[in-house]
Amino acid sequence: MKKTLSLIFSCALALCSSAQQTPFEKSNGKETATYTELISYFKNITQKYPEAKLLEYGTTDIGKPLNLLVLSKSKDFDPVSLHTKGKAIILINNGIHPGEPEGIDATMMLVRDLLEKKQLPDNVVLCFIPVYNIDGMLNRGPNSRVNQNGPVEYGFRGNSRNLDLNRDCIKTDSRNSLAFQQIFQNWKPEVFLDNHTSNGADYQHVMTYIATQKDKLNPEVSAYMNNKLIPVLLAKMKERKFEMVPYVNVWGNTPDKGYEGFNDSPRYTTGYSTLFNSIGFVVETHMWKPFDQRVWATYAFMQELINQTEKDAKEIIDTKRKADEMVKNQTAFAMDWKVDTSKVEQIAFKGFEGKYKPSEVSGLDRLYYDRSAPFEKQIDYKNSFKPTQLVGKPWAYVISQSWGKVIELLKLNGVQMKPLTKDMALRGEMYFIDDYKTGTRPYEGHYLHSTIKVTKDTMNVQFYKGDYVVQVDQAVNRYIVETLEPQAIDSYFNWNFFDSILGQKEGFSDYLFEDIATEILKKDPELKAKLEEKRKADPKFAQSAYAQLDFIYKNSPYYEKTHNRYPIMRLLQPVYLGN
Incomplete structure (x- = not known):
């Protein structure tokens, strides 16, 4: 050869x-x-x-x-x-x-x-x-x-x-x-x-x-x-x-x-x-x-x-x-993929035998490939993948103009967007980030998120003239969904575009909030029952006065509703957006 x-x-x-x-x-x-x-x-x-x-x-x-x-x-x-x-x-x-x-x-x-x-x-x-x-x-x-x-x-x-x-x-x-x-x-x-x-x-x-x-x-x-x-x-x-x-x-x-x-x-x-x-x-x-x-x-x-x-x-x-x-008409999109180990094909492979010998550096066994021992044989190849999660597309996403880099990248990649011509309160699905993992070391300049868990709530959110509506009826739908759905492996969320929503901006001083918390529990017996139930189920929680105050705070009107709320709305039904 x-x-x-x-x-x-x-x-x-x-x-x-x-x-x-x-x-x-x-x-x-x-x-x-x-x-x-x-x-x-x-x-x-x-x-x-x-x-x-x-x-x-x-x-x-x-x-x-x-x-x-x-x-x-x-x-x-x-x-x-x-x-x-x-x-x-x-x-x-x-x-x-x-x-x-x-x-x-x-x-x-x-x-x-x-x-x-x-x-x-x-x-x-x-x-x-x-x-x-x-x-x-x-x-x-x-x-x-x-x-x-x-x-x-x-x-x-x-x-x-x-x-x-x-x-x-x-x-x-x-x-x-x-x-x-x-x-x-x-x-x-x-x-x-x-x-x-x-x-x-x-x-x-x-x-x-x-x-x-x-x-x-x-x-x-x-x-x-x-x-x-x-x-x-x-x-x-x-x-x-x-x-x-x-x-x-x-x-x-x-x-x-x-x-x-x-x-x-x-x-x-x-x-x-x-x-x-x-x-x-x-x-x-x-x-x-x-x-x-x-x-x-x-x-x-x-x-x-x-x-x-x-x-x-x-x-x-x-x-x-x-x-x-x-x-354009696809309704469900994969957020990530994993190999299907049940499907195996054979490929012809020309290799060299992998052998071991003592390392001259460490004295321990080391791998080497013996070029005097070539082989040709059929080997297993697993190249079938299946989605780990599917997400249904909405009718449209609504994005505040405040997220400038997101808007610029969507435009760069051929995504058609319609700016709102007036201030509007829209009703749709909003994700809340319940849990995620973050790398302990930087990867390509980011502490990458993964394993995202979300809950959804349907609510009214105020948007403003100049905010963008992205209808999901385009040839570039995969780019739209796989960047804007936070669960997707390479979503904008996983690449830290929206990390500011994960920071709580307001809080409480425990010595002052004690009296307010007491009044909240008097007026909300259902919340009081939930607190008692959590104390019984979680001994560590029961021993932490601050954790119990924080539980009450986060279930009170004082807690900021935008904390951990993913800032992009999913509109499930067509909405008249004006001219």
Whole structure:
């Protein structure tokens, strides 16, 4: 296999000798481009070929614009016009983790080759983000990925705020993510690809893949992706000597014992793309394979994805349109997913035997993979997921204009909203946050909430002119519901957007409230009975004078009714909102 791969690489390099060579090619597959080399390269490309255009979107956290390179055979670079003409859009993202630069270098060569050889597809427009994490690409060095086999130098995983941008698609702490979402919503890709390099177990495969989880993707899109597209891609990659398997998702184990599919929640790029019924792939080249093999595998996958999208463009577009219509009318939405362990399939896996030997560091047993002991066998793969909780959609959500970041992100993601034209008291469901867990350590700049428990109460709430009503009858319903329902795994609530509601603003002084509490109990025998019952059931409560006063306070008219009240109303029935 090594001889075959070497021949492929040598031939490919020879073909490029007369063209504009990349730093990867000039170094015989040992180096990756710098940021300056990358942008200069694509500026030269666009000067030479009118079918290529380099666009700028916003600014990143490092102060540089996020670039998008568009290849359009018709020289039409208007996304609305292109969709109207029935062109499918592929969006390919590179360098979200710049220490994993294969996509950067493979894209440089693929773009040049498509243009130079006049091989641009007729039915597909190609959008490439040359590098997403510009900040990390500029933070270049040879040491940050100790387990990776080349290139000589590369970028860093975190951006200039030390954020992992592949966890930022919902919380949107970075300006990079704002620009990325603008690109995604402007171009509305039918197909999305994010290029990566894996960490973890050792095996023979140069490349693995994560496909949008089949049960989480709309059934129409999932059927095409899993029954047609993936089998074709795997067959084509096998022909090109890059046989692929699903991403090797093992922790504390060896892959020969089997593994589970990856649960790509909306914080990840493919989880985000799922919310909009786009086909999504993450490809992961194996960290310990030579860098040149990893780059050419990425080149091959992009090429095959483009070829198959070109062949099936109409089917892919029609399938996404059907999915968008289905989502408009979808009534129940999953808040999170877990693997269904009762459903197991078999996949052909080429690995190396995992063995143990004494560690020269600790003297204890350590795992190693014996490359002199390769194997090929069928292993268990669990890739069926089921929802952990379903929530029915309301007719609409009502959001106070005071929650500015929420409003901005909804608008950015194509959510249609109607501002109230006058002050109005509306009656609907309000959640109260009864319980939740919070991480004890920061995760991507947040103390993430989870395991949310809520109760609902129907009540009248005053809203004001300029507050927003979001009807849940849109193609982007999944984004709406999975961000605004607090129980959802990547909801705005879980990412701390609404933590201020969890703080009680008023309280009592116990020595003064004693007399008031006494009067409250005299006038409310039912509350007094509840207090007695709680004393009997909870000895610790019975021994705490303050806890008993607090119980009375929270069941009195003095307690603020907005404490722990989730601030977004669920309107269950249509309401006339005026002009």
